[in-house]
Amino acid sequence: MSTASTATSQMPAQFADLRHLGHQLFFKAGTPIFQAGDDAEHCFYLVRGVLRLSRLLLDGRRHIADFCDEGDLVGLDAELVYEVTAESITDCVVTRFRRRELETASRNSPSLQSELLELTRSDVARLQARVLQLGCQTARERVAAFLIAMAARRGESTKRACTIELPMTRQDIGDYLGLTTETVSRSLSEFKHAGTIRIIDRTKIVLNDPERLSHLAEGDEDDTRDLRAGRIVRD
Amino acid sequence: MSTASTATSQMPAQFADLRHLGHQLFFKAGTPIFQAGDDAEHCFYLVRGVLRLSRLLLDGRRHIADFCDEGDLVGLDAELVYEVTAESITDCVVTRFRRRELETASRNSPSLQSELLELTRSDVARLQARVLQLGCQTARERVAAFLIAMAARRGESTKRACTIELPMTRQDIGDYLGLTTETVSRSLSEFKHAGTIRIIDRTKIVLNDPERLSHLAEGDEDDTRDLRAGRIVRD
DNA sequence: CGGACTCTTGACATCTCTCAAGTATAGTGG
DNA sequence: CCACTATACTTGAGAGATGTCAAGAGTCCG
Numbered sequence: 001m002s003t004a005s006t007a008t009s010q011m012p013a014q015f016a017d018l019r020h021l022g023h024q025l026f027f028k029a030g031t032p033i034f035q036a037g038d039d040a041e042h043c044f045y046l047v048r049g050v051l052r053l054s055r056l057l058l059d060g061r062r063h064i065a066d067f068c069d070e071g072d073l074v075g076l077d078a079e080l081v082y083e084v085t086a087e088s089i090t091d092c093v094v095t096r097f098r099r100r101e102l103e104t105a106s107r108n109s110p111s112l113q114s115e116l117l118e119l120t121r122s123d124v125a126r127l128q129a130r131v132l133q134l135g136c137q138t139a140r141e142r143v144a145a146f147l148i149a150m151a152a153r154r155g156e157s158t159k160r161a162c163t164i165e166l167p168m169t170r171q172d173i174g175d176y177l178g179l180t181t182e183t184v185s186r187s188l189s190e191f192k193h194a195g196t197i198r199i200i201d202r203t204k205i206v207l208n209d210p211e212r213l214s215h216l217a218e219g220d221e222d223d224t225r226d227l228r229a230g231r232i233v234r235d
Numbered sequence: 236m237s238t239a240s241t242a243t244s245q246m247p248a249q250f251a252d253l254r255h256l257g258h259q260l261f262f263k264a265g266t267p268i269f270q271a272g273d274d275a276e277h278c279f280y281l282v283r284g285v286l287r288l289s290r291l292l293l294d295g296r297r298h299i300a301d302f303c304d305e306g307d308l309v310g311l312d313a314e315l316v317y318e319v320t321a322e323s324i325t326d327c328v329v330t331r332f333r334r335r336e337l338e339t340a341s342r343n344s345p346s347l348q349s350e351l352l353e354l355t356r357s358d359v360a361r362l363q364a365r366v367l368q369l370g371c372q373t374a375r376e377r378v379a380a381f382l383i384a385m386a387a388r389r390g391e392s393t394k395r396a397c398t399i400e401l402p403m404t405r406q407d408i409g410d411y412l413g414l415t416t417e418t419v420s421r422s423l424s425e426f427k428h429a430g431t432i433r434i435i436d437r438t439k440i441v442l443n444d445p446e447r448l449s450h451l452a453e454g455d456e457d458d459t460r461d462l463r464a465g466r467i468v469r470d
Numbered sequence: 471c472g473g474a475c476t477c478t479t480g481a482c483a484t485c486t487c488t489c490a491a492g493t494a495t496a497g498t499g500g
Numbered sequence: 501c502c503a504c505t506a507t508a509c510t511t512g513a514g515a516g517a518t519g520t521c522a523a524g525a526g527t528c529c530g
Contacts (some may be wrong), residue, residue: 055367059454063371065363077356083363099268103361120355121312127362128318132290134369135413136298139486170509178370180487185510202495202508219294374518405477415519420478437476437527 021102022095033074033086033094040078042096046070050167051090053084054175064176067168069153073119075099090167134178137217142177143187145217147197151207158210166203256337257330262286268309268321268329275313275376281305284327285402288319289410299411302403304388308335308354325402369413371453377412378422380452382432386442393445401438 022045027033033044036055046068053065055076065084068074074086076099106112133145148158156162166173170181170188177184188205191197196213198206207213257280259316268279281303288300288309300319303309309321311334328369341347368380383393391397401408405416405423412419423440426432431448433441442448 057371057454061371061454063367065366077359107345110342110348113345113352114342117348117352117355120352120359123359124312124355124362127359127366130366131300131362131369132298134366135411136292136296168506176370181509182488183486183509186486189510211289212246219292219296404475416477417479417520418518421518424478 010136021105022097025096027088027092027094029088029090030093031088031092033088034082034091036082036085039098040075040080040082043073043075043078043099043102045095045097046072046074047093047095049094050089051086051092052089052168052172053086062175064172067172067176072189075124076102076116077120087171117150125223137219138191139177139179139183140187141217141219142179143173143184144191144213146173146177147205147207148193148210148213148217151210156210158214159210160210161206163200163204163206166205168201241384256340257332260329260331261426262323262327262329263448264323264327265328266323266324268323268327269317271317271320273317275310275315275334278308278310278313278334278337279321280332281307281309282328282330285324286321286327287324287403287407288321290319296322297410299407302407302411311351311357317347324407372454374412374414374418374420375425376452376454377414378408378419379426381408381412381446382426382440382442383445383448383452386445391445393449395445396441396443397445398435398439398441401440 024047027049033051034040034042048070051068051074053068055065057062057063067089068195073095075082078099106116109225132140137145147164150164150166151162152162154162156164168176170184172178174181174184181189188197188199191213192199196207196209196216198208200206249440256360259282262284268286269275283305286303286309288303290298290300292298302324303321309329310317313334341351368377372380382399385401386393386397387397389397389399391399403411405419408414409416409419414422423434426448427434431442431444431451433443435441
């Protein structure tokens with residue numbers, strides 16, 4: 001049972017050669033790119049935009065397998081059909097490849113194949129981190145870790161204050177972290193009241209103190225406990 | 236950040252050729268095979284026995300990344316050092332390889348390399364299933380899914396009653412599923428009282444009704460709810 | 471047989487979810 | 501440009517699930 005879900009981090013150099021195999025496509029925000037169960041004929045290189053890979057469970061719960069960014073490769077690890085649905089969160093530009101052609105190319109190119117192995121290994125590492133997160137962390141820790149991870153994606157260090165974009169909804173974040181919308185919102189509010197972050201609007205958050213967020217994410221929760229009770233920091 | 240953690244499912248045919256590169260070793264139950272942080276010089280093919288891959292967190296919590304069985308390959312995806320500690324749960328027989336030699340061999344063998352890719356992809360699939368499990372499932376669902384997964388490892392179908400071995404402790408299971416010992420124990424007791432399983436001893440459990448367990452694992456909890464309240468089934 | 475460990479069970483605390491209301495924001499049509 | 505509507509977000513109160521702490525029972529091993 002292999003899935004189409006994980007976003008592989010960057011278009012490696014070897015793939016550049018393959019770009020001529022692909023067609024450039026544009027998707028408006030909120031559009032499905034493929035559906036779970038579709039024939040997995042293509043894979044997609046995300047040139048610009050953000051998308052989410054999700055799965056609907058029998059009982060109506062939704063699980064988000066991953067968010068994908070510029071440079072991610074999507075749909076590569078499907079077997080016959082996609083295991084997840086891919087939808088654009090923002091407007092997206094993607095390059096679409098036929099999976100068969102990519103497979104053929106990789107059979108003929110050991111270096112491409114070892115790139116694929118490397119990509120898949122980095123997926124494994126990402127997933128292991130998520131298993132750890134979902135298995136061991138509290139709601140606040142997960143949200144803190146999520147913010148740090150989003151900052152890290154932009155290449156931000158965890159040392160300096162920075163602004164991050166969260167184009168996905170709180171619901172999306174919740175479904176990704178195994179929490180409800182309300183719990184995500186409450187965690188963010190706590191960070192805000194503690195002065196650790198500043199919420200500019202729905203999609204923009206300033207990390208005033210990324211280092212404290214990192215500590216929160218690792219379980220050193222006690223830093224904020226004194227701030228949590230009531231002190232209001234103007235936003 | 237790649238880790239040494241995931242157990243890769245089966246020794247593929249291609250690896251048989253490599254056996255002469257390895258040395259056979261024996262570990263008594265409860266022995267460390269390698270520690271997180273050690274130089275990742277070797278990888279291990281588990282010939283016989285069960286081991287656990289664990290990680291200690293800063294705050295003392297323990298996370299179990301995976302349990303490994305006969306036929307699993309361990310320590311392959313480490314970068315420089317092992318990210319997890321491997322310990323034998325039962326007496327174990329392993330074949331130890333130098334990772335360098337395996338890497339060299341794979342560079343010269345496209346078929347070996349594509350086997351490695353396949354193994355890594357199956358790790359990805361396993362991990363995705365776990366992310367789903369940890370993100371979306373209740374305690375009872377996780378325990379039910381765990382029992383089913385343990386049965387599936389032995390090649391048991393989910394149709395017929397069968398007996399499974401759980402050589403690991405309840406604590407181990409809890410650390411694997413993101414639950415406490417007590418919650419694991421309570422879930423098992425519930426299944427027992429509902430007649431879905433029978434607990435023979437610490438390590439042996441009969442799955443009377445694997446199909447119901449499968450349903451539980453997928454969220455159809457209501458089956459047992461009528462049985463849960465009090466009715467005692469002799470064990 | 472004794473001691474250590476694991477497992478089970480109970481009582482209670484805590485965390486997150488659920489349900490509900492109110493607010494803010496974005497998009498739409500006039 | 502404004503009003504209106506739909507949607508997302510926030511916040512509160514209470515319920516439910518799991519964790520914590522504690523005690524007792526069962527099991528293994530020396």
